[in-house]
Amino acid sequence: MYDKSVWEALSEKERGEVEKFASEYMEFVTKNKTEREVVKEATKLAEKWGLNYRVFREKAIAIFRPQGNPVEEGIRIVVSHIDAPRIDLKPNPVFENKGFVLFKTHYYGGIKKYQWLSIPLAIHGVVIKKDGRKVDIVIGEETNGPVLTIPDLLPHLANKQMDKKASELIQGENLTPIIGSIPGKTKEKKVKKNILDILKKNYGIVEEDFVSAEFEIVPAWGAGEVGIDGSLIGSYGQDDRVCAYTSMRAIMNMGTGKRTPLIILYDKEEIGSYGNTGATSRIVIDVIIDILEKLNIEPSYKNVRKTLSNSSSLSADVNAAINPLFPEVMDESNGARLGYGIVLTKYTGHRGKGGSNDAHAELMHEVKTIFDENNVHWQVGELGKVDEGGGGTVALYMAQHGINTVDCGVPILAMHSPFEISSKVDVYEGFKAYRSFLEN
Numbered sequence: 001m002y003d004k005s006v007w008e009a010l011s012e013k014e015r016g017e018v019e020k021f022a023s024e025y026m027e028f029v030t031k032n033k034t035e036r037e038v039v040k041e042a043t044k045l046a047e048k049w050g051l052n053y054r055v056f057r058e059k060a061i062a063i064f065r066p067q068g069n070p071v072e073e074g075i076r077i078v079v080s081h082i083d084a085p086r087i088d089l090k091p092n093p094v095f096e097n098k099g100f101v102l103f104k105t106h107y108y109g110g111i112k113k114y115q116w117l118s119i120p121l122a123i124h125g126v127v128i129k130k131d132g133r134k135v136d137i138v139i140g141e142e143t144n145g146p147v148l149t150i151p152d153l154l155p156h157l158a159n160k161q162m163d164k165k166a167s168e169l170i171q172g173e174n175l176t177p178i179i180g181s182i183p184g185k186t187k188e189k190k191v192k193k194n195i196l197d198i199l200k201k202n203y204g205i206v207e208e209d210f211v212s213a214e215f216e217i218v219p220a221w222g223a224g225e226v227g228i229d230g231s232l233i234g235s236y237g238q239d240d241r242v243c244a245y246t247s248m249r250a251i252m253n254m255g256t257g258k259r260t261p262l263i264i265l266y267d268k269e270e271i272g273s274y275g276n277t278g279a280t281s282r283i284v285i286d287v288i289i290d291i292l293e294k295l296n297i298e299p300s301y302k303n304v305r306k307t308l309s310n311s312s313s314l315s316a317d318v319n320a321a322i323n324p325l326f327p328e329v330m331d332e333s334n335g336a337r338l339g340y341g342i343v344l345t346k347y348t349g350h351r352g353k354g355g356s357n358d359a360h361a362e363l364m365h366e367v368k369t370i371f372d373e374n375n376v377h378w379q380v381g382e383l384g385k386v387d388e389g390g391g392g393t394v395a396l397y398m399a400q401h402g403i404n405t406v407d408c409g410v411p412i413l414a415m416h417s418p419f420e421i422s423s424k425v426d427v428y429e430g431f432k433a434y435r436s437f438l439e440n
Helices: 012-031 035-048 190-203 207-212 238-253 283-294 301-309 361-373 395-399 424-439
Strands: 052-056 060-064 076-081 086-097 100-108 121-128 134-139 178-180 213-219 224-226 232-235 261-266 312-315 342-345 378-380 404-409 420-423
Touching: 012 035, 012 232, 012 238, 012 424, 035 052, 035 060, 035 238, 035 261, 052 283, 060 238, 060 283, 076 238, 076 424, 086 121, 086 190, 086 207, 100 190, 100 213, 121 207, 178 190, 207 213, 232 424, 238 261, 238 404, 238 420, 238 424, 261 283, 261 424, 283 301, 312 361, 312 395, 312 424, 342 361, 342 424, 361 404, 361 424, 395 404, 404 424, 420 424
Parallel strands: 076 261, 076 312, 312 404, 342 378
Antiparallel strands: 052 060, 060 261, 086 100, 086 213, 100 178, 121 134, 121 213, 224 232, 232 420, 342 404
């Protein structure tokens, strides 16, 4: 375990590599704010590097390099997720109230609802129009262009609001962003009619099209440096696109190993990994079959099962770093710190390890040995003190297939907020960690 800041161990050359990698990562996380956008970018990168890949419903992707004998030696797998907490539109979202037109929404994943008030918001999504055409739409990301927002209550009139618990400051049904206020020329619902006319004129969307659409409300800002020294990265969606990006870079920049390397970028982790693009699906089995066929190995049930049980996986998901404002929720000797490297997490879960994978000692030894031999700075971490709460990852779903799995990810401050914080050096150590694991 590394007991001091990684910055102290870096040469000037290495600092330059960290800065370059961080800059490329910030560009990626700024441009790709939905799972569909990440999959499109991952597809481009896989094709650029000549890698095999398979896309699932445009929301999940597997990238791999077939080599070795997976049946006897297993494969190396790094899995992460590319969905993030956000606010989704309801199927019938447009309504008029008090001279405004707003969107009805349903939030996605674990959020503190009050954090989404009075900040600039954008809408990203896809709509399937009545004639079957699929249209990608982004509103709120243009420089000097319009954004959306959910207006908070002014403090002058918020006495009753401020007496409430934080979870009750705003109800989920009131997370309704403003989308317009100019009346049209009709007698009733003037503003709504005007907004629908604008949507039809600019995007070809009619009200019924929202039923066959997926629109996500996300913060309308990009990634940037945090701190006067520029040591940190602030951005929306770092949980878990920081691990998705570093694992993509790892498989693209790795050397030749003896086993097949595979990365999977899953959807739906933030709501339980359900659905046919989440980790509870059979995506990993489908990809194993693809790998065996490309190696001219019979993808029989026996060979697929042997491949899975002989394989090892890193569940590449972020962990909570010790927050200097709220240190009391962490066991300091077992809590991760920003700037101290990638985090090995033996178990997650709630309180008594409920819903946890709990990695075997043998795998912990193997992984930390690989990291030590490849100059990867690492630390151990838990998700808070035993009775404070907890959380989970896709690790247990990989383990259900017989894959030996441990959690390993970048530490984050303000996780699940619209502006999460990572350290540049931890992001780079994540890349090094996944690369070394896939190579060995």
